[in-house]
């Protein structure tokens with residue numbers, strides 16, 4: 404058993420904003436973040452100093468301006484999703500939105516990253532194989548944390564043996580090979596062609612950024628980065644879209660209010676404005692915030708609010724940090740240098756003192772006088788401080804425009820063979836994971 408140094412897990416909500424404050428530049432905890440075997444990716448970089456320079460290379464691509472320019476592409480993928488959903492409706496088939504949303508987010512982030520999409524939205528099976536490979540990586544992540552060399556061992560094994568003994572590892576290796584191939588293709592692109600394309604390709608730009616040191620631009624480093632950004636960009640947003648759609652469809656009163664607002668503001672459903680306009684619609688804004696806060700029930704982890712169990716999408720694990728250069732002080736506590744300390748956002752978002760009746764899905768709480776200023780500092784779904792999600796703008800662009808598109812284009816959308824148990828999270832592999840058995844997973848809908 405591989406055991407890290409002592410780790411402190413804090414439950415006090417006021418500690419979250421202290422620990423993850425912009426003022427602190429703590430390291431990440433190497434044991435905890437070794438789970439995906441990608442220490443050269445910005446996400447898993449341990450040292451705060453190295454992280455600062457890596458993040459500097461990525462951040463401009465996710466600025467509000469960059470994402471605003473990309474907005475029409477996000478809408479183009481939404482339109483493709485709508486076409487596929489209409490085909491299903493014509494055949495009176497249910498639509499597995501759990502997978503469909505992941506196809507959408509993979510196609511979006513792959514275009515952004517590699518300059519070409521993986522066309523999952525065109526796949527008849529809604530990209531189930533692709534999801535299965537990523538799910539396998541998450542499921543292997545506790546083992547990788549214990550035995551960080553295990554993927555090297557799997558990589559050295561013959562494929563037939565791996566297929567027989569470790570089929571999940573084989574799926575993971577094939578997915579990594581795909582990222583290697585895509586990364587190598589981008590780096591070998593014709594500079595004139597790249598200059599002509601209207602939209603910058605993130606990997607190409609990072610590889611040609613004079614401010615990024617040469618050692619950071621190797622094929623190996625860039626393929627690890629691309630793999631990590633692909634993972635971070637699809638599962639989180641795809642999962643949040645599924646979570647949000649379920650909450651809206653399962654709460655008819657909220658849905659009615661939301662649809663009324665959307666129809667008044669957007670009379671032509673074929674002409675949906677950009678996300679900067681959509682986020683100004685108060686009820687839609689409140690639904691997005693409440694969906695990011697709301698934690699689904701689950702049987703595995705305890706819910707502090709009512710001693711029931713819960714986890715959800717987003718990163719609900721402790722985001723463990725270490726101060727290598729001195730102790731961390733909090734109230735009467737002194738956490739020694741080198742000791743890992745972390746806190747899960749769950750303990751803020753389900754705190755009844757901050758969010759009364761936390762088990763109720765109540766977008767209205769965000770519309771009370773002064774609520775924005777009072778509650779937003781406690782919405783920690785994207786993390787906080789220097790390591791918080793670098794791509795929030797892209798995530799919000801997708802959440803607003805996809806939900807508006809789906810509700811406006813399909814007013815008769817309804818849940819199909821889906822209830823609270825279908826969307827229950829059954830595991831916490833850093834992000835909460837919904838039940839997934841025999842290639843089936845929750846959230847199906849039908850268009851009447």
Ligand code: HEM
Pocket residue numbers: 445446447458512631632633635636637639640643716717718722784785786789790791792793794795797798
């Ligand atoms: C609703 C959607 C999303 C949620 C809830 C979310 C959540 C988070 C959280 C909590 C972290 C901090 C993790 C930590 O401290 O260990 C993070 C980091 C990160 N996220 Fe997101 N994320 C979302 C969407 C995205 C998207 C669309 C991308 C696309 C590229 C992305 C890329 C990243 C990256 C690269 C990091 C590492 C940032 C760093 O260490 O500087 N995320 N995300």
